[in-house]
Each structure stands twice: as structure tokens, then as C-alpha cells.
Amino acid sequence: NAGVTQTPKFQVLKTGQSMTLQCAQDMNHNSMYWYRQDPGMGLRLIYYSASEGTTDKGEVPNGYNVSRLNKREFSLRLESAAPSQTSVYFCASSETETQYFGPGTRLLVL
Amino acid sequence: KQEVTQIPAALSVPEGENLVLNCSFTDSAIYNLQWFRQDPGKGLTSLLLIQSSQREQTSGRLNASLDKSSGRSTLYIAASQPGDSATYLCAVKSWYSSASKIIFGSGTRLSIRP
Numbered sequence A: 001n002a003g004v005t006q007t008p009k010f011q012v013l014k015t016g017q018s019m020t021l022q023c024a025q026d027m028n029h030n031s032m033y034w035y036r037q038d039p040g041m042g043l044r045l046i047y048y049s050a051s052e053g054t055t056d057k058g059e060v061p062n063g064y065n066v067s068r069l070n071k072r073e074f075s076l077r078l079e080s081a082a083p084s085q086t087s088v089y090f091c092a093s094s095e096t097e098t099q100y101f102g103p104g105t106r107l108l109v110l
Numbered sequence B: 001k002q003e004v005t006q007i008p009a010a011l012s013v014p015e016g017e018n019l020v021l022n023c024s025f026t027d028s029a030i031y032n033l034q035w036f037r038q039d040p041g042k043g044l045t046s047l048l049l050i051q052s053s054q055r056e057q058t059s060g061r062l063n064a065s066l067d068k069s070s071g072r073s074t075l076y077i078a079a080s081q082p083g084d085s086a087t088y089l090c091a092v093k094s095w096y097s098s099a100s101k102i103i104f105g106s107g108t109r110l111s112i113r114p
Helices: none
Strands: A004-007 A010-013 A019-025 A031-037 A043-049 A064-068 A074-078 A087-094 A099-101 A105-109 B010-014 B019-025 B030-038 B044-051 B056-059 B062-067 B072-077 B086-094 B108-113
Touching: A004 A087, A019 A031, A019 A087, A019 A105, A031 A064, A031 A074, A043 A064, A043 A074, A074 A087, A099 B044, B010 B019, B019 B030, B019 B086, B019 B108, B030 B062, B030 B072, B044 B056, B044 B062, B044 B072, B072 B086
Parallel strands: A010 A105, B010 B108
Antiparallel strands: A004 A019, A019 A074, A031 A043, A031 A087, A064 A074, A087 A099, A087 A105, B019 B072, B030 B044, B030 B086, B056 B062, B062 B072, B086 B108
């Protein structure tokens, strides 16, 4: 039982490049989330998916797109990376009120 | 708009001491409040969840309290150990937010000195 897994663990991009962050959970949870965490700030919700086939914007969705591929997988795409998107990205899943987090992806945009 | 604040940003105490971490929120119309632990370079782990109808929750050496009227929650850690060193974040879910949006504080980085 791996819980929530994220790939890659670390990525360096140049401004304007695109990439997709992958997230998968094996707990059969309906809800999945993408957060970003910046120094001195709490986590901020980018997008979430309440169930397979649905997605909704969070607090900071600009510059990102998401895909809920199936119940297990929820991906986050940066179409044209900007230095302001340098951050640590966390994926989480939940069935009830408790969210379970992945280990994070550290993204550096130069 | 709900805002969640955690002060201080960092705290260092000697091993064995009892300590209290603080969390304040601006809107008392909360649905629940959670405390999380984050180890360096890792994701978050949920420690305690308090529903709006509850005053406190306990798990082992941890006790979390909630006072909606004053907009405060505290996390009490008894007999602190070096293994308790981590960043502790609180997060609030409000009644008026959509199903699964919660607002996080920026965390308190706790260091327990042996």
C-alpha cells in the first residue's frame, strides 16, 4: 500500500517549457487535490477533483491545468512555465475529512 | 475571507518540556480544524481533526483544543522529544467553502533540543 505517489521528485525547467506532474493514489479515494507550498506560506489549493470526471479551481489556478485521468490518477500540467511557479507541489487525496499527502515535487523554473 | 495565522514561525525548546503551538483564524464559521505535521522534504501527515461541535481532541501526547468564539486553536505537546521536531501546520475548513477546500496556516517550525 503506497498511499499517494508523485513523480518526478525534482525538476528543473526553463521559462516557457511545459511539463506534467503525475499523482496516483491506491486508497480508492474519490477526492484528489493539487497544492503548492512556498517559503513562509501555507499550502494553497491549485485545483481539486471531487470525483472521477470532475475538476474545479482552487485559490491559485492561473497557469495550470489538470486532468483526472481515472479514479487513481490526477495530473497537473504547466503549459508555459514561469519563474513564479517555482515551488513545491503536493498532491493529496481523501475520502472523508482527512487528506493524505504525497511526498511532493520540487520544481525550479529558471 | 478566512485567514489562518500561526505565531511564532519557529520555536525551540529543550527536551522534556510541555509546549503549546498556536493557530488563529479570522472567521468563526468553521466546519472543522486540522493539525498536520510536516517533516523536512516530506508531505503532510494529519495529526488531529476537531469538528466545529467539539472542544478538543487527544492522540497520545498530543491534545488539540478549539475555541471558535475567540478564533483560536492550540496544539499541546506533552513531554516533548527530539522526534517531535518538525513543522506543524493548522488548516481550517469553513462552512461557506465548497466541499473540500481548506485554508492552511504557514506553520510553526518546532525544534526540540536534546
